[in-house]
Amino acid sequence: MNLKEALNLREQEIITVIGAGGKTSLINKLASSINSKKILISTTTKIYVPPKELYDNMYILDSAKYKKCEKERVVIVGSYINLDNKIIGLDFYDLDKIKGDFDILLIEGDGSKRKKLKGWNINEPVVYPKTTKVIGVLDITSYDMCINDKNIHRLKEFEKLTNTKNKVTIENMVDIV
Numbered sequence: 001m002n003l004k005e006a007l008n009l010r011e012q013e014i015i016t017v018i019g020a021g022g023k024t025s026l027i028n029k030l031a032s033s034i035n036s037k038k039i040l041i042s043t044t045t046k047i048y049v050p051p052k053e054l055y056d057n058m059y060i061l062d063s064a065k066y067k068k069c070e071k072e073r074v075v076i077v078g079s080y081i082n083l084d085n086k087i088i089g090l091d092f093y094d095l096d097k098i099k100g101d102f103d104i105l106l107i108e109g110d111g112s113k114r115k116k117l118k119g120w121n122i123n124e125p126v127v128y129p130k131t132t133k134v135i136g137v138l139d140i141t142s143y144d145m146c147i148n149d150k151n152i153h154r155l156k157e158f159e160k161l162t163n164t165k166n167k168v169t170i171e172n173m174v175d176i177v
Helices: 023-033 092-101 155-162 170-176
Strands: 013-019 039-043 046-048 057-060 074-078 086-088 104-108 133-137
Touching: 013 023, 023 039, 023 104, 023 133, 039 086, 039 092, 074 086, 092 104, 155 170
Parallel strands: 013 104, 013 133, 039 074, 039 104, 057 074
Antiparallel strands: 046 086
8 A cells, every 4th residue: 555545645635744753754755656646845834945856846935926837746835935945834825825726735734853753832733724634743763762952842842741851752652642
């Protein structure tokens, strides 16, 4: 069974991916596994600009007007690119305007600064209200990892949520889920 079948993806799916330790990789894998569909990749927060081989075109709304193009299969759309080379996401209004141009929307709904685990901020995740599926990502290799700033984004929030300061346990991972 491939990823598309495992997730039971259908036309007009709007998928928001949240969590830590693999969101972007999952989105890119999904985009490459869905054949002959028009796919939007975006974020409601921030994502790094991906390598060019992962998409057909990128539209940054502050510098170029988005236009529907039938020949493009995977399209990235964002509001602007900041000084850290991150695409700043679309607001819900902009997503509403362009969602009909795509068969599937893949949206990253929070950030984790490329760390395996995170503590949730009160404003996260940012899930587009028209989302049809939310996929939570949790890196299983974080089991037994030291709990520190190097490994965990928003360490204080993680410690509050899991009530621990040593190593990551299965119970901590359940608490995160």
